[in-house]
Amino acid sequence: MALAAEPGISGNKLAVVNLTREFNFKHRKITAIQGISLEVKEGEFVTILGPSGCGKSTLLRIIAGLTEASSGQVYKDGRLIQGPGRDRGMVFQSYTLFPWLTVRQNIEFGLNLKRVEADRRHEIVNHYLDIIGLTAFADAFPKSLSGGMKQRVAIARALANDPDILLMDEPFGALDAQTRLVMQELLLKIWEETRKTILFVTHDVEEAIFLGDTVYIMTARPGRLKARIPVPLSRPRSFEIKNSRVFLELKTSILEQIREESLKAATMMPAGCD
Amino acid sequence: MRKYLKLNAPIPGKLYFILSVSAFALLLLLWQLGVTVGHLPPSHLPPPGAVARAAVALATDGLIGDIGISFFRVTTGFLLAAAIGVPLGILMGSLKVAEAFFEPLLAFFRYMPASAFIPLTIIWLSIFEAQKIGVVFIGIFFQLVLMIMDVTQNVPQDLIDTAYTLGARPLEVFRRVLLPAALPGIMDTLRVTLGWAWTYVIVAELVAANSGLGFLIMNAGRQLSTPDMFVGILTIGVLGIICDMAFKALNRLLFPWLEREV
Numbered sequence: 205m206a207l208a209a210e211p212g213i214s215g216n217k218l219a220v221v222n223l224t225r226e227f228n229f230k231h232r233k234i235t236a237i238q239g240i241s242l243e244v245k246e247g248e249f250v251t252i253l254g255p256s257g258c259g260k261s262t263l264l265r266i267i268a269g270l271t272e273a274s275s276g277q278v279y280k281d282g283r284l285i286q287g288p289g290r291d292r293g294m295v296f297q298s299y300t301l302f303p304w305l306t307v308r309q310n311i312e313f314g315l316n317l318k319r320v321e322a323d324r325r326h327e328i329v330n331h332y333l334d335i336i337g338l339t340a341f342a343d344a345f346p347k348s349l350s351g352g353m354k355q356r357v358a359i360a361r362a363l364a365n366d367p368d369i370l371l372m373d374e375p376f377g378a379l380d381a382q383t384r385l386v387m388q389e390l391l392l393k394i395w396e397e398t399r400k401t402i403l404f405v406t407h408d409v410e411e412a413i414f415l416g417d418t419v420y421i422m423t424a425r426p427g428r429l430k431a432r433i434p435v436p437l438s439r440p441r442s443f444e445i446k447n448s449r450v451f452l453e454l455k456t457s458i459l460e461q462i463r464e465e466s467l468k469a470a471t472m473m474p475a476g477c478d
Numbered sequence: 479m480r481k482y483l484k485l486n487a488p489i490p491g492k493l494y495f496i497l498s499v500s501a502f503a504l505l506l507l508l509w510q511l512g513v514t515v516g517h518l519p520p521s522h523l524p525p526p527g528a529v530a531r532a533a534v535a536l537a538t539d540g541l542i543g544d545i546g547i548s549f550f551r552v553t554t555g556f557l558l559a560a561a562i563g564v565p566l567g568i569l570m571g572s573l574k575v576a577e578a579f580f581e582p583l584l585a586f587f588r589y590m591p592a593s594a595f596i597p598l599t600i601i602w603l604s605i606f607e608a609q610k611i612g613v614v615f616i617g618i619f620f621q622l623v624l625m626i627m628d629v630t631q632n633v634p635q636d637l638i639d640t641a642y643t644l645g646a647r648p649l650e651v652f653r654r655v656l657l658p659a660a661l662p663g664i665m666d667t668l669r670v671t672l673g674w675a676w677t678y679v680i681v682a683e684l685v686a687a688n689s690g691l692g693f694l695i696m697n698a699g700r701q702l703s704t705p706d707m708f709v710g711i712l713t714i715g716v717l718g719i720i721c722d723m724a725f726k727a728l729n730r731l732l733f734p735w736l737e738r739e740v
Contacts, residue, residue: 270639290645300640304658304735313654314644345735365644 214282217401218244218267218369223276225262235426236262240276242420242429244369247399251416253406253462255469259427260405264373267403268294280368290314293367297374299354301346307357308333308342314365332360335394352383359391363398372404376411385443388414396440409458413437414446421461424469431461524705529712532705541694545713548679548690551607555614556675560668563622568664570623571630572656581627584620592617592678596685610682610690617678618671625671629663630656662733669725676718 213219223240226233237259244250254260265271267278269288278285280292293314301310308329315325333339336356346354355375362370376384388411395402406412412419413435421431435454437445445451482489506526512518513525520528533541570577595616603609633656641655683692691710698706 265639268639268643270642288639288642290643292643294640294643296636296640298634298636300634300636302637302640302655302658303737304661304733313641317645317650317654347735347737361644371643 212243213279216243217246217248217281218403219279220267221277221279223263223266223278224274225266225271226274238426238428240427240429244401244403247401249395249402249404249415249417250420251404251406251412251418252420252422253409253412253458254422254427255424255462255466256407257425257427257469257472259422259425261373263427264294264371264403264405268292268371290318290365291368292371293362293365293369294371294373295355295358295362295375297377299346299351299358301354301357301361303346306343306345307338307349310346310357311361311364313361328364332364336360336390351379352387355379355387356390359394363394363400367400369401369403372402374406377406384411389443391415392441409455409462410446413451413454413458414441419458421458424465425472430465433458521702521704524708528705529708533709536706536709541709541713544689544691544694545717548683548692549717551610551614551682551690552672552675552679555611555679556618556672558611559615559619559622559671563619564626564664567623567626568630568657568660571627571660572652577627581624584623588620588624593681596682600686605686610679610687613682614675614678618674621674622667622671625667626664629667630660632663633659662729662736665725665729665732669722672721672725673718676714680714
């Protein structure tokens, strides 16, 4: 592979090159995403914004190595991705805590796979329990946690494994508006501390702007990247920034761009996700 | 009163218990009334007292032995079916190639009633213990495998994907996610199939046996001893409910993490 010839591949944390994914749905070929290319720098917080549909999740799943691309490649640190791995942690929209494990056991799941010794494991888990504020629930089973608490643990579980990139597929999508706000601030706080490279998919415009250094807008099926918008808001950010002029103007302009796409998506034939 | 009639709303545990017990009491009462007021012939419906006396008499005259031998046949057939069926079902549920190979075959066998195999089992296994165990095995094995397969396939894909993104390899996903996630469903399948095992052991004993609860009922029938038949039938019910409760208690103990009480 001629890496030197492609500066986008070797210079970035993550490089997505001309990614397309098709799948069959009731004997029709559906193109979920088409010709997507993007680059993510080390430590960058990228949000991907688009209407409901399958494209965004499909993109994230391909980067995670859980779904195969029909064509195109994904490179991490210049190396071709060929399957799932612990270097790309993922947080899903559905609650994915292992219900038979306690909060502590969930967070240390990846550490156990890596055979991290007990003392070190404890140290890491306690650190993240502290960050997410659930130390008191360390020995509780997920069944006794609220939705927001479950997602906190899911984030802690992904981070405790120390991935290079954190992939987040609408992780706050199932939470109520208040909890969502709290979770967004928590995530920013964690990101300020860890400076992980994050790829965050959402259909919420405010969320995309509030969290991201860069917002990508995706079109309705077939999913393509329509615009790349740098967010000129300073860090660290807190929720007050959502009322600032810059924020509101950015929101208005993005809403206009995404409106056409949402209208298109709303009148489209439904198709299953893969 | 109204608050207990809300759809699907919980009720106090004590009330639940009282209602359950009163259903049994009511049945007993109706039974007694049928005999004393309704004058149903005792040869058809013996009074509860007569059945109780028959139970006491039988208890010292072979009932325990019959329970023991039926219990042995049920457990052996059940354990054999589970020992082969659970691993096979899990394999079929997690590997499509295994499903494609076994599923149609087993689904085909599932539609052949175990009772239809009884003459064949007599030719193959004579009329000794192996034949009774064989009928139990045929009766539950095919259903059990297919149910275990289904349970395994219903493990949420997101849990499996999560494990992959945390660095698990396929075998680790199998051992650390698929198995623990499927285990409550597997136990529940075993509970249900154990109930069926009791049905098939009785069928086997009604046809060809000289011991066991099925034989007791058949023999009582030949002598037109309705109270003894009642004792045999009721004993099976009692054993069934004990097995069921034991399984439920075990599940509560094993799976304290389940959202729903099993």
